[in-house]
Amino acid sequence: MVEATKQPEGGIVKALQMHGPQRTAFENYLTFGTGSTNPNEMLWTVDWRDYDLPYCSLYVVTPDNDWPCKVGISVSPRKRVMGLQTSVWRPLKVAACFWCPSVQEARHLEDHVHRMLTDDRKWMHGEWFDMKPGPTCEMIDFAACVVGVECNKTIEDPQLSKAISEKLLLANLGNARHSKRYEMRKMAAG
Known part of the structure:
Protein backbone atom coordinates (compact mmCIF):
# COMPACT_ATOMS: atom_id res chain seq x y z
CA MET A 1 0.00 0.00 0.00
CA VAL A 2 1.42 3.44 -0.89
CA GLU A 3 0.40 6.48 1.09
CA ALA A 4 1.06 10.12 0.16
CA THR A 5 2.27 12.43 2.93
CA LYS A 6 2.90 16.21 2.82
CA GLN A 7 6.36 17.63 3.32
CA PRO A 8 6.79 20.92 5.24
CA GLU A 9 7.54 22.67 1.91
CA GLY A 10 4.16 21.53 0.59
CA GLY A 11 5.48 18.86 -1.82
CA ILE A 12 4.14 15.30 -1.91
CA VAL A 13 6.33 12.34 -1.04
CA LYS A 14 5.27 8.75 -1.60
CA ALA A 15 6.13 6.62 1.40
CA LEU A 16 5.90 2.86 1.38
CA GLN A 17 3.77 1.65 4.26
CA MET A 18 4.70 -1.82 5.47
CA HIS A 19 2.12 -4.37 6.56
CA GLY A 20 2.84 -4.88 10.23
CA PRO A 21 5.95 -3.85 12.16
CA GLN A 22 9.34 -3.80 10.48
CA ARG A 23 11.74 -6.18 12.15
CA THR A 24 15.32 -7.23 11.55
CA ALA A 25 15.90 -10.60 9.91
CA PHE A 26 17.11 -11.99 13.24
CA GLU A 27 13.98 -10.72 15.01
CA ASN A 28 11.92 -12.09 12.14
CA TYR A 29 13.64 -15.45 12.54
CA LEU A 30 13.12 -15.48 16.29
CA THR A 31 9.51 -14.38 16.04
CA PHE A 32 8.54 -16.37 12.94
CA GLY A 33 5.35 -18.10 13.90
CA THR A 34 4.63 -15.84 16.86
CA GLY A 35 3.00 -13.03 14.93
CA SER A 36 0.54 -12.70 12.13
CA THR A 37 -1.19 -15.51 10.33
CA ASN A 38 -2.06 -13.17 7.45
CA PRO A 39 -0.13 -14.55 4.45
CA ASN A 40 0.12 -11.11 2.86
CA GLU A 41 1.89 -9.75 5.94
CA MET A 42 4.15 -12.78 6.12
CA LEU A 43 4.77 -13.31 2.39
CA TRP A 44 8.54 -13.22 2.96
CA THR A 45 8.28 -16.39 5.08
CA VAL A 46 6.67 -18.52 2.35
CA ASP A 47 8.73 -21.36 0.89
CA TRP A 48 6.91 -21.99 -2.39
CA ARG A 49 8.23 -25.57 -2.56
CA ASP A 50 6.09 -26.40 0.50
CA TYR A 51 3.03 -25.82 -1.70
CA ASP A 52 4.38 -27.55 -4.84
CA LEU A 53 4.18 -24.26 -6.73
CA PRO A 54 6.66 -22.92 -9.31
CA TYR A 55 6.44 -19.41 -7.78
CA CYS A 56 9.48 -17.36 -6.81
CA SER A 57 9.75 -14.33 -4.53
CA LEU A 58 11.51 -11.10 -5.38
CA TYR A 59 12.50 -9.34 -2.16
CA VAL A 60 13.95 -6.03 -1.03
CA VAL A 61 16.20 -6.35 1.99
CA THR A 62 17.80 -3.49 3.84
CA PRO A 63 19.80 -3.04 7.02
CA ASP A 64 17.90 -1.67 10.00
CA ASN A 65 18.70 1.92 8.91
CA ASP A 66 16.87 1.46 5.54
CA TRP A 67 19.99 1.89 3.41
CA PRO A 68 21.31 0.41 1.12
CA CYS A 69 18.84 -2.02 -0.53
CA LYS A 70 19.45 -5.49 -1.87
CA VAL A 71 17.12 -6.75 -4.57
CA GLY A 72 17.12 -10.52 -4.95
CA ILE A 73 15.04 -13.59 -5.69
CA SER A 74 14.43 -16.83 -3.86
CA VAL A 75 11.83 -19.58 -3.59
CA SER A 76 12.43 -19.32 0.17
CA PRO A 77 13.15 -15.69 1.07
CA ARG A 78 13.23 -16.32 4.84
CA LYS A 79 16.05 -18.83 4.47
CA ARG A 80 17.85 -16.55 2.00
CA VAL A 81 17.69 -13.53 4.31
CA MET A 82 18.93 -15.56 7.27
CA GLY A 83 21.86 -16.69 5.12
CA LEU A 84 22.60 -13.10 4.14
CA GLN A 85 22.56 -11.97 7.76
CA THR A 86 25.71 -13.93 8.50
CA SER A 87 27.73 -11.72 6.13
CA VAL A 88 26.17 -8.30 6.77
CA TRP A 89 27.39 -6.00 9.53
CA ARG A 90 23.96 -4.65 10.52
CA PRO A 91 20.69 -6.41 11.33
CA LEU A 92 18.69 -6.98 8.13
CA LYS A 93 14.96 -6.55 7.59
CA VAL A 94 12.68 -7.49 4.74
CA ALA A 95 11.38 -4.16 3.42
CA ALA A 96 9.17 -5.71 0.73
CA CYS A 97 8.36 -9.05 -0.84
CA PHE A 98 6.68 -9.75 -4.17
CA TRP A 99 6.01 -13.05 -5.92
CA CYS A 100 6.20 -14.05 -9.57
CA PRO A 101 4.62 -17.10 -11.26
CA SER A 102 8.01 -18.70 -12.01
CA VAL A 103 11.71 -18.53 -11.20
CA GLN A 104 12.42 -17.54 -14.82
CA GLU A 105 10.04 -14.56 -14.64
CA ALA A 106 11.42 -13.49 -11.25
CA ARG A 107 14.98 -13.74 -12.57
CA HIS A 108 14.05 -11.73 -15.68
CA LEU A 109 12.47 -9.01 -13.52
CA GLU A 110 15.39 -9.01 -11.08
CA ASP A 111 17.89 -8.64 -13.96
CA CYS A 151 4.62 -9.31 -9.98
CA ASN A 152 2.24 -9.66 -7.02
CA LYS A 153 2.28 -8.19 -3.52
CA THR A 154 -0.65 -10.21 -2.22
CA ILE A 155 -2.03 -13.73 -2.48
CA GLU A 156 -5.49 -13.65 -4.01
CA ASP A 157 -6.11 -17.42 -4.26
CA PRO A 158 -8.30 -18.24 -1.22
CA GLN A 159 -7.14 -21.87 -1.02
CA LEU A 160 -3.45 -20.93 -1.08
CA SER A 161 -4.05 -18.09 1.37
CA LYS A 162 -5.82 -20.51 3.74
CA ALA A 163 -3.01 -23.09 3.45
CA ILE A 164 -0.36 -20.47 4.25
CA SER A 165 -2.43 -19.11 7.16
CA GLU A 166 -2.79 -22.62 8.60
CA LYS A 167 0.96 -23.21 8.36
CA LEU A 168 1.62 -19.87 10.09
CA LEU A 169 -0.89 -20.78 12.79
CA LEU A 170 0.86 -24.12 13.39
CA ALA A 171 4.18 -22.27 13.62
CA ASN A 172 2.59 -19.87 16.14
CA LEU A 173 1.45 -22.81 18.28
CA GLY A 174 4.87 -24.48 18.04
CA ASN A 175 6.67 -21.28 19.03
CA ALA A 176 4.25 -20.66 21.89
CA ARG A 177 4.92 -24.18 23.26
CA HIS A 178 8.69 -23.70 22.80
CA SER A 179 8.58 -20.31 24.57
CA LYS A 180 6.57 -21.76 27.48
CA ARG A 181 9.05 -24.65 27.89
CA TYR A 182 11.97 -22.19 27.76
CA GLU A 183 10.38 -19.96 30.42
CA MET A 184 9.68 -22.99 32.66
CA ARG A 185 13.31 -24.19 32.35
CA LYS A 186 14.55 -20.67 33.06
CA MET A 187 12.38 -20.42 36.21
CA ALA A 188 13.51 -23.87 37.39
CA ALA A 189 17.17 -22.96 36.92
CA GLY A 190 16.59 -19.57 38.46
Whole structure:
Protein backbone atom coordinates (compact mmCIF):
# COMPACT_ATOMS: atom_id res chain seq x y z
CA MET A 1 0.00 0.00 0.00
CA VAL A 2 1.42 3.44 -0.89
CA GLU A 3 0.40 6.48 1.09
CA ALA A 4 1.06 10.12 0.16
CA THR A 5 2.27 12.43 2.93
CA LYS A 6 2.90 16.21 2.82
CA GLN A 7 6.36 17.63 3.32
CA PRO A 8 6.79 20.92 5.24
CA GLU A 9 7.54 22.67 1.91
CA GLY A 10 4.16 21.53 0.59
CA GLY A 11 5.48 18.86 -1.82
CA ILE A 12 4.14 15.30 -1.91
CA VAL A 13 6.33 12.34 -1.04
CA LYS A 14 5.27 8.75 -1.60
CA ALA A 15 6.13 6.62 1.40
CA LEU A 16 5.90 2.86 1.38
CA GLN A 17 3.77 1.65 4.26
CA MET A 18 4.70 -1.82 5.47
CA HIS A 19 2.12 -4.37 6.56
CA GLY A 20 2.84 -4.88 10.23
CA PRO A 21 5.95 -3.85 12.16
CA GLN A 22 9.34 -3.80 10.48
CA ARG A 23 11.74 -6.18 12.15
CA THR A 24 15.32 -7.23 11.55
CA ALA A 25 15.90 -10.60 9.91
CA PHE A 26 17.11 -11.99 13.24
CA GLU A 27 13.98 -10.72 15.01
CA ASN A 28 11.92 -12.09 12.14
CA TYR A 29 13.64 -15.45 12.54
CA LEU A 30 13.12 -15.48 16.29
CA THR A 31 9.51 -14.38 16.04
CA PHE A 32 8.54 -16.37 12.94
CA GLY A 33 5.35 -18.10 13.90
CA THR A 34 4.63 -15.84 16.86
CA GLY A 35 3.00 -13.03 14.93
CA SER A 36 0.54 -12.70 12.13
CA THR A 37 -1.19 -15.51 10.33
CA ASN A 38 -2.06 -13.17 7.45
CA PRO A 39 -0.13 -14.55 4.45
CA ASN A 40 0.12 -11.11 2.86
CA GLU A 41 1.89 -9.75 5.94
CA MET A 42 4.15 -12.78 6.12
CA LEU A 43 4.77 -13.31 2.39
CA TRP A 44 8.54 -13.22 2.96
CA THR A 45 8.28 -16.39 5.08
CA VAL A 46 6.67 -18.52 2.35
CA ASP A 47 8.73 -21.36 0.89
CA TRP A 48 6.91 -21.99 -2.39
CA ARG A 49 8.23 -25.57 -2.56
CA ASP A 50 6.09 -26.40 0.50
CA TYR A 51 3.03 -25.82 -1.70
CA ASP A 52 4.38 -27.55 -4.84
CA LEU A 53 4.18 -24.26 -6.73
CA PRO A 54 6.66 -22.92 -9.31
CA TYR A 55 6.44 -19.41 -7.78
CA CYS A 56 9.48 -17.36 -6.81
CA SER A 57 9.75 -14.33 -4.53
CA LEU A 58 11.51 -11.10 -5.38
CA TYR A 59 12.50 -9.34 -2.16
CA VAL A 60 13.95 -6.03 -1.03
CA VAL A 61 16.20 -6.35 1.99
CA THR A 62 17.80 -3.49 3.84
CA PRO A 63 19.80 -3.04 7.02
CA ASP A 64 17.90 -1.67 10.00
CA ASN A 65 18.70 1.92 8.91
CA ASP A 66 16.87 1.46 5.54
CA TRP A 67 19.99 1.89 3.41
CA PRO A 68 21.31 0.41 1.12
CA CYS A 69 18.84 -2.02 -0.53
CA LYS A 70 19.45 -5.49 -1.87
CA VAL A 71 17.12 -6.75 -4.57
CA GLY A 72 17.12 -10.52 -4.95
CA ILE A 73 15.04 -13.59 -5.69
CA SER A 74 14.43 -16.83 -3.86
CA VAL A 75 11.83 -19.58 -3.59
CA SER A 76 12.43 -19.32 0.17
CA PRO A 77 13.15 -15.69 1.07
CA ARG A 78 13.23 -16.32 4.84
CA LYS A 79 16.05 -18.83 4.47
CA ARG A 80 17.85 -16.55 2.00
CA VAL A 81 17.69 -13.53 4.31
CA MET A 82 18.93 -15.56 7.27
CA GLY A 83 21.86 -16.69 5.12
CA LEU A 84 22.60 -13.10 4.14
CA GLN A 85 22.56 -11.97 7.76
CA THR A 86 25.71 -13.93 8.50
CA SER A 87 27.73 -11.72 6.13
CA VAL A 88 26.17 -8.30 6.77
CA TRP A 89 27.39 -6.00 9.53
CA ARG A 90 23.96 -4.65 10.52
CA PRO A 91 20.69 -6.41 11.33
CA LEU A 92 18.69 -6.98 8.13
CA LYS A 93 14.96 -6.55 7.59
CA VAL A 94 12.68 -7.49 4.74
CA ALA A 95 11.38 -4.16 3.42
CA ALA A 96 9.17 -5.71 0.73
CA CYS A 97 8.36 -9.05 -0.84
CA PHE A 98 6.68 -9.75 -4.17
CA TRP A 99 6.01 -13.05 -5.92
CA CYS A 100 6.20 -14.05 -9.57
CA PRO A 101 4.62 -17.10 -11.26
CA SER A 102 8.01 -18.70 -12.01
CA VAL A 103 11.71 -18.53 -11.20
CA GLN A 104 12.42 -17.54 -14.82
CA GLU A 105 10.04 -14.56 -14.64
CA ALA A 106 11.42 -13.49 -11.25
CA ARG A 107 14.98 -13.74 -12.57
CA HIS A 108 14.05 -11.73 -15.68
CA LEU A 109 12.47 -9.01 -13.52
CA GLU A 110 15.39 -9.01 -11.08
CA ASP A 111 17.89 -8.64 -13.96
CA HIS A 112 15.90 -5.75 -15.42
CA VAL A 113 15.66 -3.98 -12.04
CA HIS A 114 19.41 -4.45 -11.50
CA ARG A 115 20.15 -2.99 -14.97
CA MET A 116 17.84 -0.01 -14.35
CA LEU A 117 19.45 0.72 -10.98
CA THR A 118 22.95 0.28 -12.41
CA ASP A 119 22.15 2.58 -15.35
CA ASP A 120 20.88 5.10 -12.79
CA ARG A 121 24.31 4.85 -11.07
CA LYS A 122 22.83 3.35 -7.91
CA TRP A 123 24.90 0.14 -7.99
CA MET A 124 27.22 -0.28 -5.00
CA HIS A 125 28.38 -3.90 -4.92
CA GLY A 126 26.87 -7.23 -5.94
CA GLU A 127 23.10 -6.85 -5.62
CA TRP A 128 23.30 -3.87 -3.23
CA PHE A 129 22.09 -0.46 -4.40
CA ASP A 130 22.23 3.11 -3.08
CA MET A 131 18.46 3.24 -2.62
CA LYS A 132 15.79 3.35 0.07
CA PRO A 133 12.97 0.74 0.09
CA GLY A 134 10.11 2.99 -1.13
CA PRO A 135 11.72 4.12 -4.40
CA THR A 136 13.11 0.61 -4.93
CA CYS A 137 9.61 -0.90 -4.72
CA GLU A 138 8.30 1.72 -7.13
CA MET A 139 11.08 0.79 -9.56
CA ILE A 140 10.17 -2.90 -9.24
CA ASP A 141 6.52 -2.11 -10.04
CA PHE A 142 7.61 -0.03 -13.03
CA ALA A 143 10.06 -2.67 -14.28
CA ALA A 144 7.40 -5.38 -14.03
CA CYS A 145 5.15 -3.32 -16.32
CA VAL A 146 8.00 -2.64 -18.76
CA VAL A 147 9.05 -6.29 -19.13
CA GLY A 148 5.53 -7.67 -18.84
CA VAL A 149 6.17 -9.87 -15.80
CA GLU A 150 3.39 -10.59 -13.34
CA CYS A 151 4.62 -9.31 -9.98
CA ASN A 152 2.24 -9.66 -7.02
CA LYS A 153 2.28 -8.19 -3.52
CA THR A 154 -0.65 -10.21 -2.22
CA ILE A 155 -2.03 -13.73 -2.48
CA GLU A 156 -5.49 -13.65 -4.01
CA ASP A 157 -6.11 -17.42 -4.26
CA PRO A 158 -8.30 -18.24 -1.22
CA GLN A 159 -7.14 -21.87 -1.02
CA LEU A 160 -3.45 -20.93 -1.08
CA SER A 161 -4.05 -18.09 1.37
CA LYS A 162 -5.82 -20.51 3.74
CA ALA A 163 -3.01 -23.09 3.45
CA ILE A 164 -0.36 -20.47 4.25
CA SER A 165 -2.43 -19.11 7.16
CA GLU A 166 -2.79 -22.62 8.60
CA LYS A 167 0.96 -23.21 8.36
CA LEU A 168 1.62 -19.87 10.09
CA LEU A 169 -0.89 -20.78 12.79
CA LEU A 170 0.86 -24.12 13.39
CA ALA A 171 4.18 -22.27 13.62
CA ASN A 172 2.59 -19.87 16.14
CA LEU A 173 1.45 -22.81 18.28
CA GLY A 174 4.87 -24.48 18.04
CA ASN A 175 6.67 -21.28 19.03
CA ALA A 176 4.25 -20.66 21.89
CA ARG A 177 4.92 -24.18 23.26
CA HIS A 178 8.69 -23.70 22.80
CA SER A 179 8.58 -20.31 24.57
CA LYS A 180 6.57 -21.76 27.48
CA ARG A 181 9.05 -24.65 27.89
CA TYR A 182 11.97 -22.19 27.76
CA GLU A 183 10.38 -19.96 30.42
CA MET A 184 9.68 -22.99 32.66
CA ARG A 185 13.31 -24.19 32.35
CA LYS A 186 14.55 -20.67 33.06
CA MET A 187 12.38 -20.42 36.21
CA ALA A 188 13.51 -23.87 37.39
CA ALA A 189 17.17 -22.96 36.92
CA GLY A 190 16.59 -19.57 38.46
